[in-house]
Amino acid sequence: MKLIVIMLSAIFVNNFVLSRFLGICPFLGVSKKVETALGMGLAVTFVMALASVMTWMVQYFILVKLGIAYLQTAAFILVIAGLVQFVEMVLKKTSPTLYQALGVYLPLITTNCAVLGVAILNIESNYNLVETLINGVGGALGFTLAIVLFAGVRERLETSPYPKALDGFPIALITASLLSIAFFGFSGLL
């Protein structure tokens, strides 16, 4: 039961983009088309799930044991960057199709603060390994949901009349804020 709560909470209530405001850069940058947004979401899901588990292990098996848990942030960034590079190489060799599909988004995720955010939140919430994995996957699914919804709205916006002064990022930011307000409606869910 606790696992379901963690999952739903990560996807809807504490949505990384729309409630916690993490990972805004790719959210605005790669959301012009639903297709590419979905690609980005998939890549993030992949990396977030792996990074959650890896950083959890680094935290409890290395940092806590040595009593240097305050190095969390630096160590996690190192782990995530190394992991993304490694995953990219493996994918290129073993699954060129998936590599093609994720394309340039995979290396971009290295600097996605949502990935670092989920890793640190896992530790702060004292999750065990399974809960960490669920939280990571849930958070990434929430990110995917948000970016795909947002891309859908932006695609419609292309053909809709709105004041010319708002062209480009202004209208995107207004849309994002409306979407964020909508997601606050989930706050009483759990």
Next chain:
Amino acid sequence: MINDLLWPIVTLGGLAILFGIVLAYASKKFAVEADPKVEEVRFALPGANCGGCGYAGCDALADAIVKGEALVNACPVGGAELAKKVAEIMGVTADETERMVARVICGGDCDNAKEKYEYQGILDCKAAEMLAGGSKSCRFGCTGLGTCVRVCPFDAIHVVNGVAVVDDEKCTACKKCIEACPKHIIELVPISRQVRVLCKNTDKGKAVVEVCKVGCIGCQKCVKACQFDAMTFENNLTKIDYSKCTNCMVCAEVCPTKTIYADFTNRKKAFIDEEECIGCTICKKTCKFEAIEGELKQKHKVLEDKCTGCGQCAIKCPKKCIEMK
């Protein structure tokens, strides 16, 4: 105290070294054999992954260029310099195929062509085209509202006195202006061809004179004057066959309306190196303009005022002692 410093350094350093080793191993183990050209092209590209070319990042573009799906100048950021570099990597140098540049085929600037009406609409050729084919009296001429200027990614085309003019240095022959021009008067020509017929008007002579001072009136003087059969006359309009044209510029000299433009300041002249000349008279026989004199076994001489710079003598000279400069 020393432990407080040591452990963090050892741990972070150790992690970094571990990841470094793993990545180094992985890069060998999972290396994908790729066309080395892709890597070279990728290295030459800016690497900003801006997507300006229409591909998902520089890697994708490098791939497309090597596969032949994209042109060597597809990157709008790198400009002409990058295009040159990429062309070198791909082995398509200027020597193999002569560099092409776009040319606007119209000489009807504000002084030469009249206005039909006062156009006050959107400053765009396509918009003006819908209003009775634009405001210029000649329906074949350049509208001069700069639609081509705006699509050019290299800043190589500008409207000068009502007619678009291409800057040969900056033009990369990307064809964007050719696609954008609603009048279809921009064409690609080899850069060395300095003679051009600047008119697209296929109307009869009288109708042309009424709308433009420099329109082709179809007198065919250039066709008769051309010694190399390079001028063709079709649809009341004369055209240069660049495969036959020798840049002699005679057509431009005889054109009564000055429709044919030639860069007279860069006109070449033949020079005979008299040390080497054996007096074979081949150049004299070759010259179609009687610009070379001299008897058999004697040194030949070029009459400068008659020489047109066609360069035929230099091609035929058995001693290769004629130079064009």
